Amino acid sequence: MSEPTGPQRAGDELLAGLLGPTAPELSCEECFEALDRYVELRVAAQSADARVPGMRAHLAGCPACAEEYRSLRDLLTADDGGSPAR
Numbered sequence: 001m002s003e004p005t006g007p008q009r010a011g012d013e014l015l016a017g018l019l020g021p022t023a024p025e026l027s028c029e030e031c032f033e034a035l036d037r038y039v040e041l042r043v044a045a046q047s048a049d050a051r052v053p054g055m056r057a058h059l060a061g062c063p064a065c066a067e068e069y070r071s072l073r074d075l076l077t078a079d080d081g082g083s084p085a086r
């Protein structure tokens, strides 16, 4: 009647590729704890994404943490010359 092989199989493989190995997922709590460090690394143009894996993905999917990140970054970059206030 119908052929066993077809477009459906290819679709399965595509899906498996999408759901394959993923970056470690951060919870909001973990995100929050690492956010300070992450923002500092970003502002200092260090390899923030390599040191805090999963953070970028979490910020992309979590508006609350993304907003926290932005306000933290604004705080750091608003400093003139980046000299810490004493």
Ligand SMILES: [Zn+2]
Residues within 6 Å of the ligand: 027, 028, 031, 058, 062, 064, 065
């Ligand atoms: Zn979050």
